[in-house]
Amino acid sequence: MTQDSTTSSVPTSLVEVAGLEKSFGDQQVLRGIDLTVERGTATALLGPSGSGKTTVLRSLNVLETPDRGCVRIGDAAVDFSALSRDKGERRRAVKALRARSGMVFQAHNLFPHMTVLGNLIEGPTQVQGRTRDEAVADARALLEQVGLTGREDAYPAQLSGGQQQRVGIARALALKPEVLLLDEPTSALDPELVGEVLAVIRDLAAQGWTLLIVTHEVRFARDVADQVLFLDGGVIAERGGPEVLSDPRQERTRRFLARMLEAG
C-alpha cells in the first residue's frame, strides 16, 4: 500500500502550509505557520500545551477554519485569506481538501453504535460510494494490519483503549487518504497500552505512509520521525531532522525536552 506517485508530474512536497494564522476570541494561537511534508515521510509536531500544534493539525482538515493562510494537500488547496464568497464553491474546496487526509483523534471518537467493521466501512460505502463487498475486504485487510483480526463484530465499548485506538487508525486508513493526521494518539491511553499503538504507527511509517503526528512521546518521535517541528507560542520555534531532539539549538526546545524526558 505504497503512496508513491506513479504520475510523471514533478515530485513536489505532499503537504504545504503557508502563513497560517488563527485566533480564538482575542487570543492568537497560530501566528504564521509555514511547513511542508514530503510524500512518504513522518513528521512529528511537538511543543508545550497551548503551543498550537493541535490547531495546526485541525486546520489541515478544516475542523478549525484558519483566519489566514494557505493549506495544500496533493492537488487540493484552500486559501483561507481569500475564501470564495460562494458557499457551494467554498464547500466543494473544503470537501476536496478533507478527502485527502485521514484523522486519528486523541479520544478515538469511534461510532459507538456501529461494530468495528461498521466503523471501517462507513466512510468508504457512504461517502466514497464503494461497494460493501469491496469495503469489507479492505477493512479486513486493515484489521489484520493493526492486529485486530477476529474483532470485526465487536462494538467499540467491548474493546480496550489500545484496541479502540487501533480501530481508529484503521478507520482513517480505510478512506485511503494521502496523509494521515494523528492528534496525540496515545495521550488518552493507560501507559501499558501505549506500546501497541505506537507499534502500529511505526509500521505505517515503515510502509511509506505520509504521517503528521502531534505527540508528547519524544523517544518515539526521535525513532520514527523524518522531520521534527517544535511549536511554541503559535510559531515553529525549531525544525529539522530527528537529531533536533538530541541536540536542540534553541534554549526553549532544550528546556521543553528536558521536562518531557524527565516526565516520560
Next chain:
Amino acid sequence: MLPEPSRGRRRCVSVLLLLASLALLLTPVAPVSAASATSASTPSRPVVRVGTEGTYPPFSYIDPKTGDLTGFDIEVIRAVAQKAGWDLTFTKGAFDSLFPALDAGRVDVLADQISINPDRSAHYLFTTPYTYSHGVIVTAADNHDITTLADLKGRTAAQSQTSNWTQVAKDAGADVKYVDGLDQAAALLAQGRVDATVNDNIAVLDYLASSGSKKIKIAGNAGNEVSKQAFAFRKSDVKLRDQANQALAALTKDGTLARISQKYFRSNVTVPNSGNVKVKGSDTGRSSWQVVKDTAWPMLRAMVKGTIPLTIVSFICGLVIALAVALARLSSYRLLTVPSRAYVSIIRGTPLLVQLFIVFYGLPELGVDLPSFVAACLALSLNVGGYAAEIIRAAVLAVPRGQFEAATTIGMDYGQTMRRIVLPQAARIAVPPLSNTLLSLVKDTSLASVVLVLELFREAQVAAAVSTRTMALYCLAALYYWVVCYVISVGQHALERRLGRYTT
C-alpha cells in the same frame, strides 16, 4: 455547536422541507365539502347534523340496554326530521361544547333542551318551543336554609358554564362553580362541596328517580317563570328552522308530540301548564357490577376506535414535527431558529385545551374546517411536537462533539452525519423522555371529547350520566388507561434494550 456550520446548509434545508412535507402528508386532509344542510342545494333529503349531550336523561341519553342514543329530545327531533324530510346524524358533546360546535358549523341544530333567552335569541334561530318546564333549586337533603332563589345569594351553585340555569343562579347572586352536567352537580351536592344547583324540574326528577338518591332533594322553585325549550339553529339557516316549525306544528296537531311526552313524563310538557310530571327514571335497578359489565364493551370500543388511533397518529406526526423543529432550532439560520423557538414557546406556554379549541372551533372562522378526529390529531400532534422537539434537541446536544468531528473527517455532510451518526445515538438518549411524552399523550386524548371525539373517557361520562355509578365507571376508565400505558412502558424497555445493545 456543529464543527462547521456553513457546511451542508442547502442539504439541511432540503431535509427540513422533506420532513415538513412529510408531516403534511401524514396529517389526514379534511374533506372540505362535508355534507352540510346549508350547502345541500338539492331539495331531496338534506342531511341535518344534530348536536346533543347524550348525558342529559331523560332528554338525551344512551339507553343502557341497547347502547343507542335516545330520550325525549331525540325522539322529537326524529319525528321532526320525518315530517320535514331530513336525514339526521347525531354528534354528542359536553353541553359547553354544543354552542361552539353550532357556531363553527360542526352541527346544524341543537336538540338538548335549549332554553330560549334574550341573549341566545339574538344569536340563534329558535323553533317554537316543544318543552315547557320550570327551574328548581336542588340542595343536599339535610339543607334547610335554601328554599327560594333569594336564598342563593352568597352560596355556591354548581352549573354548566353555558346553561340557561347558570344565568338564573348568577342573577340570584350565587357563586357559580362550573361542572359538565347535572350528574356532576348532584355528586358535588351529595358530597357537600356546593350548596345548590339550579336545573330543569324534569331533569332533576329523572335524576332522583334513576339514582334513588336520598342525599339530595328539590328545595324549591327557581322563580315562577316558565322556561321554554326549543331547537336552536344558526341565524343563517332560516329555511331549516321554518321547515322545523312546520313539522312541529303538524306534530302538535296530529298528537305525536303529546304521545312522546306522555311516554316519558305521563303528562304533556309540550304545552304550557302541563300539570304534574312523573318520570320513571331513565335507569334504575342496575347494580354497580351490572353497570360496569354493560359499559365495559362500549368503553373498550371507544378506546380502540378513539383513544388508541388518536394516540398513534398524533405521536407519529408529533415526532416528525419535533424532529424538524429540533433541527431548525439547532441550525445556524435565524430564519429557522426564530420561528422554531416561537413555536416551542407557544405550544409549551398554552394549555392543550385551548389549543384544541382554537384548532376545532377557531379555525373554521378562517375557512379551515377539519372533522373532529382530524382536528384532535392536529392539535395533539402540534402539542407533542413542541415538547418532543426539546427532548430531541437536548438528545442531539448530548451526543459528544467528537462524533460530529469524526463524521466530518470521514467526509460526511450534514444530512449523513445526522442520519447515520448523530440521530441513532440521540435516539437512545431520547427514548425514556419520549416515552413520558407518549404516556402523557395517551391520557391527554381524554381532552379530545371537547372537540366531539368519542373516546374512552367520554364514554365513561356518558355511562355515568345515566347510571350515576360514578366511582365504578371512572375506576374502570382508569383501569383501561393504565393497561394501555403499561403496554407502552413494556415496549419502552424492549426498545431501550435494543438501542443500548452496543453499550457494555
